[in-house]
Each structure stands twice: as C-alpha cells, then as structure tokens.
Amino acid sequence: MTCWETIQAYGLRSIGIGENLLPRSDFTLCQQFTLIGSGMLWNIYFGVLALVAGFFLANAIALARNARNPLIRKPADWYVFIFRGSPLFIQFFLAYEALVMLPKGGVDILGIHLNTAWTTRAWAGALLVLFLNTAAYSAEIFHGALKSIPKGDLEAAEAYGLTGWKKFIRIEWPTMLRLGWPAYTNEAIFLFHATTLVFFSGFPAFAQKGDALYYANYFADKTFNPFVPYPIVAFYFILLTLAVTFFYGRVNRHLNRHLPSNIRSKIRLRPQLIR
Amino acid sequence: MFEACADPKAIEGLTWAACYLTSAKHVDFYWSFLTVLLLLAITAPAALGMGFLGATAARSHVAPVSWLGKVYIWMVRGVPDIIFFLFFVIALDQVIEYSKSLAVCADHAWPWQGLEFRVCPEAKVPLSKSSPFWHQAYGFMLAVVTFAIVFGAFVANVIFGAMNAVPRAQLETAEAYGMSRRQVFRRILIPQMWVYALPGLGNLWMILIKATPLLFLLGLKDIVYYARELGGSKTQAYEYPHGDWRLWYFLGLMVFYLTFTRVSEIGISKLTRKLSHGQATAGGEALRRAGA
Secondary structure (H helix, E strand, O other): OOHHHHHHHHOOHHHOOOOOOOOOOOOOHHHHHHHHHHHHHHHHHHHHHHHHHHHHHHHHHHHHHHOOOHHHHHHHHHHHHHHHHOOHHHHHHHHHHHHHOOOOOOEEEOOEEEOOHHHHOHHHHHHHHHHHHHHHHHHHHHHHHHHOOOHHHHHHHHHOOOOHHHHHHHHHHHHHHHHHHHHHHHHHHHHHHHHHHHHHOOOOOHHHOOOHHHHHHHHHHHHOOOOOHHHHHHHHHHHHHHHHHHHHHHHHHHHOOOOOHHHOOOOOOOOOOOO | OOHHHHOOOOOOHHHHHHHHHOOHHHHHHHHHHHHHHHHHHHHHHHHHHHHHHHHHHHOOOOHHHHHHHHHHHHHHHHOOHHHHHHHHHHHHHHHHHHHHHHHHOOOOOOOEEOOEEOOOHHHOOOOOOOOHHHHHHHHHHHHHHHHHHHHHHHHHHHHHHHHHHOOHHHHHHHHHOOOOHHHHHHHHHHHHHHHHHHHHHHHHHHHHHHHHHHHHOOOOOOHHHHHHHHHOOEOOOOOOOEOOOHHHHHHHHHHHHHHHHHHHHHHHHHHHHHHHOOOOOHHHHHHHHHHO
C-alpha cells in the first residue's frame, strides 16, 4: 500500500469513513501519521465546540458572580468552585455514570418524548463536560478581568452619560475581554490539551473511532514502541497550539487596536491552567 | 472484620452497611487514598527539585546547559501532559530494562524486534519471579518519576519566571558590594524569588492534586480503579450484591478532591500573606498599610 492509498483508507477513519479494520501488523510511519492525524479531528471538534459554547456561558457566569444579589452570585460561585476544584478526569467519569443512569428508552417531559441513549456517547456526553468545565475556568478569568477594569475608565464613562446596559456593552465588556484575553488564550490551549482525556475516561470509543491519543496508544500497545507514536501526537499538538495562538493573537490585536502599540498586552503562554 | 459479618446474606440495614464498608476490598480502597497522598508527598519535593535544577540550568551562562534547561521548560507548553504520562511510563521502563540487559544479558540484540520488546529474562525489572509487592512498588516508582519529570517542567517554568521577576536593582546592588555571581544567586536571588514564585507554585500544587487520578491511566490500583471496581453492580454470586453504585463512588471522590483543593487554597493564601510580609510588592505594601 502506498502512502497515498493509506491516506485514502485511513484519513477519515476516526469518523467512520474508509477502511473498517485498523492496521494490525507491519505498521508503517505513514499509517501512524495518517491515523493519528485523523484522530485529531475529534480533538478539534471537542475543543472548538466547547470553546465557542463555553464562551457565552462563561460571560454569563462572570456577570452572575459580579451580581449583588446573593441568589444569583452564590450558585455561580459554587458552579465555578465545583468545576475548578475537582479533576476533569473525575468529572468525565461522574458524568458518564450519571448519563448511563438515565432511562434507556428515553424520558417523557410535558408530552414530548426525549431519546437519551445518545447522551452517553462521547460526542455528546464528553462535549457537555468539556463545555461546562471550560465555562467555569473562563468565567474565573473573565470575573477577574471584570474586577480589574480601571476605576478611571468607569468614571469617564459615567461622565459621558453612559449608564447601565450602555455602559456595560460599550465600556465594561470590551475592557473585560481585552484584559482577560491573554489568560483566556492559555485556557483555550489547555482545553485542547484536555480533549485527549476523553477516550481514556469512561466514554467508550465505538468501532475504534477515537481521538489522536487513542490511536497513538493503540500503536504503542501493538508495537511496544512508544518512541514513534507519542512524538507524532506531540507534533500534531504543537501545530494545533501554534494555530490556536495565532488565531487568539489576531483577536487580541483586534481588541487592543485602539491602544498605542507599546502598551498592548502581549500573550504569554503559561502552563498554569491544565486541569 | 466484625463477627456479625460472617454471613453477609443474613444481615440487613445498618449492620449490612457497616459490614459492607469494612470489607477487605473497601479497606484496600481506603489504603489507596494513602497511595495518592504518598504520591503527592514524594512528587511535590521531587518536582520542586527538578524545577529548580531546570530553571538554574536555563539561566546558566554555558550555552548547551542553558539550551537543555530551556527545552525542558518549553517541553510542556505545546504538548498535553497526558501524552507525557503515557509516554514516560513505558519509555522509562524500556530504557531501564535495555540498560540492564546490556549489563547482564549474553547477547546484546536490539530489543525492539517486530511487534515486541524483548530482553533476556534476567534483565526484566522486576524479575518475573519477584513478589507482586515489588511489581506494584516498581509501577509506583515509575509513576513518581514520571510525575516528577512532567511537573518539574511546570515548576521550572514558574521558578524561571520568578527569578527574572526579582528587581534587577537588588542584584546590581549586591554586585556593587562585591559579591560573586554565586553569592548573589544564593544570598539575594533565591531568598527574594519565593514571593514571586508562590502564586504559580500554589497553582501547580492544585494542578498536581487534580492530576493524581491520572495514576489510573498509568495502570496503578488507585482510587479511581477501586471506585470502578467496587461501584460496579454485583450479582448474587458476590457477598454483598448491589446495583450499579459507581455514580456514588465517584461523587465521593469528587467530594474528597473538592475538600482537598479548598483546604490547600486556604493554606496557600495564609502562606502568601506570611511571605509577603516586608516585601517590596503590592501585597507587602497592603500588609504594611493595614498594620500602620
């Protein structure tokens, strides 16, 4: 099999398109690169969807934590505490066991029949956990940013007659994003890293459709040689990290476009947010 | 454990619960919490040491040493830590066995042959005839080294940043007093760097706590392993039949971790307060004002 044929057979294997059987012997470098690369599709799927959805929830939670009413503030505080204080690994297990307990046939709510079988599948269940998890971490970042908005900016806004919603949407929210963005970039990177946990934590990979680390682990188990597949995943993840940094850097530039270039906040990568 | 537990099928209610929770397997489960604490107790200082070495190496004036330190620091940035965990556990084992085989085996064949890793039986670590305890202990040792390497890189990152954060004027003053480079490092840089390193190190301690369930991935019988084993539904063939209780076991683990991180958080904030005392930082200034 030439390398091009391998790519055709296994390039989309992780989503069930192409050759059904995984290679079993005579593993070539091309096969490893192709399969692990096809697994990256899952990492990107989990990461992108969780980040996009999590961004909105994170904003809501950050605002709720800033609310004066304890009925709004306390639940938000607890939500962030629970998701930031416990390991993601345990959250995956817990969510899986909880979702398995839903009735198999589905539930009837207000006359509508809801099918629940799909919630235990990784694409839905793990995505839900990653979404809630990143929302909690990002909410903490945005909450901190919201609290560190310079007092002068807010006073200036009021002096110009901006109050309430207008003040929030024109001054507070953009400033919050701008201040929190470097930390949020880190969060995005480490969320992508966290997606590798999915298929090692309760959520089964059906028909051997797994993520990049799942296939790397498959090759390492089969060949007893960890020195090839793991560096390949590492390579793919470095590329992914660079892509994320580039994209978030562009957004950062956009958020800072009104500032003189010497005081813009630069994005520094800090590995302090893995979970 | 208790005499009443001799026939578990005949008892009910609270006695059943007491017997169930003190069965031999549950006692193993409770001991596995100690495994986690032991791992933390060994790994934290080891990682601190590795990190300190890494950061010092990265600051070195000898180019190759400084590159080595920097590669070590940079290593964890782009690549998920789980990959390192899975990689190092096998790689370390194979490297150890291969080096041992060079010393004790008659033929020095390349061990990665086809689809297996083969060394002569005398080179196996631990030997196949050793007791299960040694197999467990060796697995634990590999896990500790792996954790120390990966978290050492995180720590090195924090300490390297903290060393750079110490005000330049402090070091220059020391140099003006005629201290050698080594004296400046030992007497000025190290004592002052901790207050800058502490927020990052505190963060890392939390991450380390939250990384301990990954022991399960390294093939150790840790708390996650037992929670899955004990929680799984048991038929009448078992002494204590019950349904699928894994959810409750995992809830228990969750509470354990939440308590642990919360207590650590409080401890770290107290330590930060203590270390900020008398420092030329915003925290130290706030303390001074509050006192005055």
